[in-house]
Amino acid sequence: MKNNYFTILGIVLCLFMGCNSDDEDVKAVENMPDWFKIEDKPGEINHLIYGIYKDYGVTIFINDTLGYEELGEDAYGNPVVHTELFNMGYYVYGTYTDGRMRLSSDTVAMIIAVNMIKDRVIPYLPEESVYRPLSFLLADSILLTETISYTPVTREVNVYGKGLRGIVVGRLNAMKEMEQDELNMLGGEILAVKSADWILEFCVDELEDYYKITGEDQYGKTSTESPFSPAPKPEELGFIRRVDALISGRKYMKNPDRKQDIQDYVTVIYAYRGEESRFYELYSTYPKVIDKFKLMRPIVEKYEIANGIK
Structure with missing residues (x-):
């Protein structure tokens, strides 16, 4: 009987110690560094991004x-140091690398990019929402690899926003040569990454009329063109642009799919915010583009209201 008593007591003590150990682990997690906190450091660009963090929490x-x-230290007394990296392909269940980036060393381009984010992006970010990016990383270029018709194809993209760390902003390699309209378009493209996801999920009914303008059978359709049978311009169908396609090793152009098309229109809505008349003038000969732009504007406003923007 006495032996059973000591056995039970031992089990209880082990469970108690295990619970304490769990509590200590929880405290350790709570004391983890805040990787998204910006400290003020010497240098113009460092002062600038610190000011953005202090004033806007971005x-x-x-x-x-x-x-x-x-x-801590390893068995030989050597320090063990963990390096935290911004992995652009970091997801909930691991990492997936469909793209890579080249970092920039051009301070002037960085300053232009930060001011563009301050002026064109931050005013339209949700205050607290899953649709607010955790951070932005500035890159010289972003190279995205996709498998098209079983063939890997690599192309440069302006923005990458699939990972959980935040949005990677590319094109710093061309930033100093960009006109203001190009910078505005890049800002709109950054905003379109998250807002298009919301629109696809919560605006299904509103999008039915939007899709009808172009014709649902046109989305993703490959445009084969020859001197004898020129393909219609994307604007004639109601698209802002076409995207690259690869079929049997040959390059073609294709119409964007639904998500890309929505992102393109969200992009121009933010790029021409307050200057809609310029957009109407630019596409005055393409009524389908104008109609889709007008339909997308209230959809974007619905997104902003739902996410506490303005």
Whole structure:
């Protein structure tokens, strides 16, 4: 009987110690560094991104190394240091690399990019929402690899927003040569990454009339063109642009799919915010583009109201 008593007591003590151990682990997690906190450092660009963080709570990185954390020592007394990186393909269940980036060392281009984000992006970010990016990382270029017709194809993109760390903003390699309209379009493209996801999920009914303008059978359709049978311009069908396609090793152009088309229109709505008359003049000979733009405007406003923007 006495032996059973000590056995039960031992089990209870083990469980108690296990619970304490769990509590300590929880505290350790709570004390983890805030990788998205920006400290003020010497240098014009560092002062600028610190001011953005202090004034707007928006984190902008210019390097994919977010920081270091000392974890103790190994068996030989050597320090164990963890390096936290901005992995652009970081997802909930691991990492997926469908793209890669090249970082920039051009301070002037970084300053242009930060001011563009301040003027064209931050005013339209949700205050607290899953549709608010955790951060922005500035990159010289972003290279995205897609498999098209079983063939890997690599192309440069302006923005990458699939990962959980935040949105990667590319094109710093061309930033200094960009006109203001191009910078506005890039700002709109950044905003379209998250807002298009919301629109696709919560505006299904409103999008039915939007799709009808172009014709649902036109989305994703390959445009084969020859001197004898020229393909219609994308604007004639109601698209802002076409995208690259690869069929049997040959390059073609194709119409965007639904999501890309929505992103394109959200992009121009933000790029021409307050200057809609310029957009109407630019596409005055393409009535389908004008009609889709007018239909998308209240949809974007619905997104902003639902996410506390304005």
